Amino acid sequence: MSPLTRDARVLRQLGVLAQHGEVTSVGYGPTPEGATRHLRVDDQAPSLPRSVPGVVGLALRRHQRVELAAGGLRQARALIGTERFDLVVANDARALPLAFSVAQGAPVWADMHEWAAEEFSHVFTWRTLVGPLMDDLCRRYLPRSGAVTTVCEPLARRYTEVYGVPCEVVRNAGPFRELAPTDVDDGMLRLVHSGAAIRGRNLEMLIRSTLALPQFTLDLYLVPAADGGRYLRELHELAQGSDRVRFHDPVPPDALPATLNAYDVGVFCMPPININAEFALPNKFFDFVQARLAQAVGPSPEMARLVRGLDLGVVAEDFTEDAFTAALRRLDPDRVRAGKKAADAQAHALSDETDRTVMADIVGRLLGGPR
Structure with a gap:
């Protein structure tokens, strides 16, 4: 239940x-x-119940009554027939009831993306x-699923610990790109960020x-969020005049x-407002690598581990503005040239080649062998 042409993870699954x-x-x-x-x-x-009976059902924890009550799910069920x-x-937890209602005994692959129970817990x-x-x-559907996947090892362990199911890792890595690091201007460094303009991401x-910091520019490629673009407009106002x-x-x-x-440094520093933010390893991290950029990130464990371990750039000491500004000053x-060179060296390892193998193995296994 997402706009599939904009969902990079789903597009990679469809390719497999x-x-x-x-x-x-x-x-x-x-x-x-x-x-x-x-x-x-x-x-x-909608993909979640919004009618009065649906909201009441959520409030009273009558989950089996409302799990297919959302208008989008009902429409999808009718279209499938x-x-x-x-x-x-x-494609994530809210689609599980629909998947099992149409499976009629066929295996279900549950791709949870991140930690479903705390997606927007803030x-x-x-x-x-x-x-x-x-x-x-x-709790009800994952034990019945033929395969369960998530984006990183810490969340995979958590799915196993909490729900008692084996969980495999399919990262948000994209395909390898035949690109090379672009030249760095000694007088001005070009920062860039891409993604959704969602409040809480600290944009x-x-x-x-x-x-x-007058030695930097920042370019933003942002998708308006479900708030009607309100947060994106606030960001425009904040930058007005620069x-x-x-x-x-x-x-x-x-x-x-x-x-x-065309840029030099990919930037991302989202505070750990929930477990998904804490262990974030998003599409944009891998996009920055394929773009052959250095990176400046917050101390989210999964990103920090890779940025430090592979010498891709700098990691802020904490998630405050002062700490991130200090990281940019470094x-x-x-150093940017070195980070871009390291990204170029790691582009194959941090592409989706491994993840496509994992996905192909899942599909082959669930279908019972090559077809």
Whole structure:
């Protein structure tokens, strides 16, 4: 239940699935690459219960009554009808009831992305109403799933500890790109960030740190969030009057590394507002590597481990603005060149080659061998 043409992780899954058979995709937006056909759900149809009975059901923890009550899920179920499939892939926890309702005994691959029960736990209504639903769905459906995947090893261990299921790691890495590090200007270093303009990701701090350091520019490729673009407008206002902070239209996932290649340093510093933020290892980290950029990140354990261990750039001491600004100050042109060179050396290892093998093994296993 996402706009599939903008969901890089799903697009990579579709590419693997398409090598094994005909793929029917179900979700928002136009037909994604890799799908034989697409059953399009109305973009405005919600993927969570929003009616009064649905919200009451969430509040009373009547999860089995409301797990398919959302308009988008009901519409998807009607579009699928009685057709039978050899394998069903659930794209995060909210799709699990739909996947099992159409599987009719076929194996289900549950791709949880991150920790489903705390996806937006920093939001009170989500934490009190939706989080318990996600936890219940994981408890009831993950033990019945043929395969469970998540984005990093710490979350995989947590799925095993909490729900008692084996969990494999499929990172958010993208395909290897034939790119090379671009030249670094000794007089001005070019920072860049790409992703969704979601409150809580601390994007305002990236702007303020850039404004405090005249030797940097910052370019932002941002997708408006579900708040109607309110947070994105606030970011525009914060940067108003500066020619060193520039906003661009979002770029399709497949074109992003080539676009980012024109810059020097990928920046990201999201505070650990929940377990998913704490162990974040997002698409953008791997996009920065394929774009052959150095990186400046916060001390999120998974990103910090790779940035420090592979000499990709700098890690802030904490998630404060002062700490991130201090980290940027440690970047001089020579250090940026070294980070870009390290990214070039690690581009194969940090591509999706390993992850595609994991996904292909899952599909082959669940289908019972080559087809």
